Amino acid sequence: MTTSLPAAVGRLIDEFSRLPGIGPKTASRLAFYLLRMPPAQARALSEALRGITEGIVHCARCHNLAESSPCPVCADPGRDAGLVCVVEEPLDVQALERTHEYRGLYHVLHGAISPVDRIGPADLRIGELVSRVRVEPIRELILATNPSLEGDATAMYVERAVRAVNTDLRITRLARGLPMGGDIEYADEQTLARAMKGRSERG
Amino acid sequence: MRLRQLSLTHFRCYRQLALTLPDGPVVLAGQNAQGKTSLLEAVYMLATSRAPHGVPDRQLIYWNAGRDETWPFSRVLGAVERREGPLTIELLSTLQEGGSDAEGPRLIKRIHVNQAPRRAMDLLGQFNVVLFTPQDLEIVAGAPAERRRYLDGLLCQVDSTYCRALSRYNQVLTQRNHLLRLIRERRGLASELAFWDERLIQDGVLVLARRLEATAQLEAIAVDLHERMAGGGGALSLRYHMSWNDPSVGEKGGVLADGASLGEAGGHSRDLAADFAAALERSRPAQLARGVTPVGPHRDDLSFMVGGVDMRGFGSRGQQRTVALALKLAEARLMAQRRGDWPVVLLDDVLSELDPGRRGRLLSLLEDVDQTILTTADQAMLPTDWLRRATLLVVEAGAVRPHVASSS
Numbered sequence: 001m002t003t004s005l006p007a008a009v010g011r012l013i014d015e016f017s018r019l020p021g022i023g024p025k026t027a028s029r030l031a032f033y034l035l036r037m038p039p040a041q042a043r044a045l046s047e048a049l050r051g052i053t054e055g056i057v058h059c060a061r062c063h064n065l066a067e068s069s070p071c072p073v074c075a076d077p078g079r080d081a082g083l084v085c086v087v088e089e090p091l092d093v094q095a096l097e098r099t100h101e102y103r104g105l106y107h108v109l110h111g112a113i114s115p116v117d118r119i120g121p122a123d124l125r126i127g128e129l130v131s132r133v134r135v136e137p138i139r140e141l142i143l144a145t146n147p148s149l150e151g152d153a154t155a156m157y158v159e160r161a162v163r164a165v166n167t168d169l170r171i172t173r174l175a176r177g178l179p180m181g182g183d184i185e186y187a188d189e190q191t192l193a194r195a196m197k198g199r200s201e202r203g
Numbered sequence: 204m205r206l207r208q209l210s211l212t213h214f215r216c217y218r219q220l221a222l223t224l225p226d227g228p229v230v231l232a233g234q235n236a237q238g239k240t241s242l243l244e245a246v247y248m249l250a251t252s253r254a255p256h257g258v259p260d261r262q263l264i265y266w267n268a269g270r271d272e273t274w275p276f277s278r279v280l281g282a283v284e285r286r287e288g289p290l291t292i293e294l295l296s297t298l299q300e301g302g303s304d305a306e307g308p309r310l311i312k313r314i315h316v317n318q319a320p321r322r323a324m325d326l327l328g329q330f331n332v333v334l335f336t337p338q339d340l341e342i343v344a345g346a347p348a349e350r351r352r353y354l355d356g357l358l359c360q361v362d363s364t365y366c367r368a369l370s371r372y373n374q375v376l377t378q379r380n381h382l383l384r385l386i387r388e389r390r391g392l393a394s395e396l397a398f399w400d401e402r403l404i405q406d407g408v409l410v411l412a413r414r415l416e417a418t419a420q421l422e423a424i425a426v427d428l429h430e431r432m433a434g435g436g437g438a439l440s441l442r443y444h445m446s447w448n449d450p451s452v453g454e455k456g457g458v459l460a461d462g463a464s465l466g467e468a469g470g471h472s473r474d475l476a477a478d479f480a481a482a483l484e485r486s487r488p489a490q491l492a493r494g495v496t497p498v499g500p501h502r503d504d505l506s507f508m509v510g511g512v513d514m515r516g517f518g519s520r521g522q523q524r525t526v527a528l529a530l531k532l533a534e535a536r537l538m539a540q541r542r543g544d545w546p547v548v549l550l551d552d553v554l555s556e557l558d559p560g561r562r563g564r565l566l567s568l569l570e571d572v573d574q575t576i577l578t579t580a581d582q583a584m585l586p587t588d589w590l591r592r593a594t595l596l597v598v599e600a601g602a603v604r605p606h607v608a609s610s611s
């Protein structure tokens with residue numbers, strides 16, 4: 001479909017259309033936008049792209065994406081090494097860090113169990129987490145996987161795997177309830193029922 | 204409840220339509236392929252956001268919209284009068300370029316209830332309809348899936364907890380069946396099934412318990428309706444068959460021991476959970492060999508006995524049709540009981556299938572309903588005294604006009 005175009009442009013369009021949420025039309029729009037960009041800006045983009053393949057490593061301890069291993073969070077002596085928060089994706093770490101409420105460490109699983117997508121426990125960093133529980137002075141594991149079917153399956157699997165090596169460890173799950181700015185009238189029953197169950201003492 | 208106003212833009216064969224519906228029954232008359240059924244489908248969609256079973260969603264957009272418009276879309280807007288207060292529902296469908304070329308354009312649906320955006324799940328139950336079609340015969344004569352669809356369609360319109368549980372159940376089932384295949388390919392471990400089993404049982408028991416309850420309620424209502432439609436010939440009874448009580452469910456009837464009532468079969472949810480767990484355990488070798496889950500509410504069935512004869516396999520067409528009508532009438536009545544308001548009843552060309560006697564009885568059994576909208580190619584088959592109270596509209600080539608009486 002791109003035979004009348006220079007091969008480089010066609011290749012760029014093909015690469016863009018491989019990205020999630022981008023169809024062939026959006027892909028060509030992006031490609032032509034880049035072509036009209038000042039060359040310096042396009043070069044900056046291409047360097048940023050190269051950067052993610054060359055400058056990024058997985059932290060050997062928490063498996064988050066970082067420029068060095070251990071990552072800044074794991075290397076920070078001010079953080080509580082007795083607390084480990086288990087998340088699905090690196091973006092979840094970022095979200096939790098934005099709260100400035102959490103001072104423990106993380107463990108990134110890199111996905112959730114989903115047989116439909118052929119992702120099983122062996123494809124996640126669950127074995128690595130079990131090893132950490134064995135050797136690190138962890139007091140509490142906070143399971144912060146998504147409140148979805150797949151997230152719940154992952155949390156349950158992690159819980160069982162960890163319990164098999166440590167029966168005393170405190171394991172908690174993030175509370176579920178109403179979002180800020182939400183409207184009780186329009187909340188679904190499952191969320192409302194959970195919020196009712198997880199209600200907290202006033203004052 | 205009543206539908207007061209219906210307006211369509213680029214919906215199926217309608218380019219533009221604005222219709223105000225009067226009190227009393229509405230008859231949509233006209234030749235075939237003029238757009239009568241499309242009007243009922245639009246009303247059905249206002250209640251469920253989906254086209255009736257067997258109608259592909261994609262075809263709902265006016266067939267020519269792409270040629271004379273820059274942007275193919277369709278809009279269905281309805282104004283509803285209810286005990287709980289008025290309601291406006293707007294459904295907007297557009298075709299959008301998909302992520303992958305293979306799938307072609309995707310149909311994007313947006314729903315507004317009283318001008319505020321809502322998810323499809325939250326629309327269900329706001330406006331209730333019961334659609335009668337000639338295909339209802341399949342509830343009795345067709346495959347078990349038709350009978351489950353009957354129960355699910357009814358329950359989803361009155362019980363949002365059921366609807367959510369059913370949708371989760373189906374998600375869990377899909378994941379679990381994929382896992383079974385992964386285990387068979389030695390890419391997964393049998394121990395990974397534990398979570399999915401737990402969730403399958405949890406949502407499955409809710410689905411099952413509410414289906415058992417609804418079956419008992421439907422039976423209580425349908426017995427009398429069937430009696431009045433059939434005028435004798437034996438009492439109707441309904442039985443719900445759990446897949447794990449019968450390996451050949453759906454092929455033969457009569458699983459429960461004679462005289463076993465629904466109450467006994469229903470049991471408590473704790474028993475149901477234990478039964479489901481045991482059935483999953485028993486069938487594990489078969490599951491691993493075939494990569495499917497052979498037990499659970501997705502394999503259950505319903506049977507209808509009249510005078511001790513299983514109507515699924517042994518009823519005559521006439522008997523089966525009478526049972527199907529009784530079931531649809533019972534659906535409307537049960538919805539009315541649960542919601543405290545009558546659903547709108549839609550009859551799509553069902554009268555032509557009936558003899559004059561049953562035609563009259565069906566219409567008289569719908570007397571209490573707030574609003575009945577029916578389509579027919581031949582209004583002469585309607586009883587004259589009934590027709591006198593109805594409003595007759597003529598549907599022709601995607602337009603609707605009032606019928607001008609030829610005689611006083």
